[in-house]
């Protein structure tokens with residue numbers, strides 16, 4: 001089994017982690033004000049190097065299907081076109097807040113964003129390629145390559161045939177009305193609404209129909225929930241219910257402590273879940289001892305985050321604020337993260353300590 005390098009909070013962060021953090025930036029939390037995240041503020045996660053692909057040479061190949069299709073960007077653009085806002089969150093978001101974490105991208109809370117993705121629905125594309133009888137999974141490969149666990153490979157990840165053919169899954173070629181940027185998967189990527197980021201394969205160049213479950217690294221070794229290296233674990237899929245708050249007031253530099261003026265303060269943020277709509281967001285003003293209902297807006301689309309607001313009369317002194325969301329399945333955020341070897345799916349409540357000045 002896979003044995004990752006684990007670091008304890010007391011060891012501090014390594015230059016290897018800084019190298020990841022400097023490449024893969026997060027969304028500054030003040031961008032939670034925006035329903036659609038501008039492309040330059042959307043978070044980024046790139047395992048290997050950004051491949052620079054000439055769209056004129058690029059084609060999407062279908063392997064293991066009844067017809068070995070090869071589609072160019074123009075072929076994709078000639079197909080039915082949909083535009084949908086979708087919230088993406090990295091499965092490793094919050095990893096740096098675990099007591100013990102694997103050597104990887106050390107996210108705090110900001111590996112999330114919502115873009116308006118434009119593309120063509122995947123299910124009719126697969127049907128046109130001809131899904132062979134007995135297909136159980138569909139694998140999606142990017143053209144980026146790297147070495148993980150000693151083995152050189154393309155970034156490739158599979159979905160069950162059922163998940164791959166769900167409404168909303170698309171091959172996207174635009175983000176916020178512009179052709180995809182190189183770092184977001186140009187010329188085309190997969191978008192799987194409701195799923196953690198690892199499923200949304202960028203620089204997509206091959207789709208394979210599989211009669212047996214996929215055994216690639218990103219499904220079998222990485223992106224699984226485990227507490228023991230010898231257990232098989234369960235694959236990450238849908239995004240857990242979560243909410244974040246726009247840090248109120250102004251930051252100190254460089255500590256980024258929050259300084260708020262006394263009086264009326266509108267607290268606001270966004271909440272999302274990959275399984276159902278958000279039904280409730282609560283705010284705590286006393287370090288999670290008591291909770292008050294916030295106002296929650298309707299979702300602009302089934303898998304896009306929802307805005308919440310709460311009016312607070314801030315009195316001078318220190319305050320421990322927090323927000324907590326609950327979705328329509330009844331799932332809610334825990335106060336503390338659930339430890340796991342990959343440092344995945346940390347959806348603990350967002351706590352923000354502020355100092356109010358008179």
Ligand SMILES: Nc1nc2c(c(=O)[nH]1)N[C@H]1C(S)=C(S)[C@@H](COP(=O)(O)O)O[C@H]1N2
Nearest residue numbers: 043044045046047090142155197200201202
């Ligand atoms: N080909 C490829 N696709 C990829 C990745 C990658 O490294 N290579 N990273 C994945 C992960 S882990 C995440 S969280 C999302 C991030 O998408 P974004 O950078 O557009 O926000 O892309 C996914 N798709």
Ligand SMILES: [Mo]
Nearest residue numbers: 045090091197
């Ligand atoms: Mo990710």
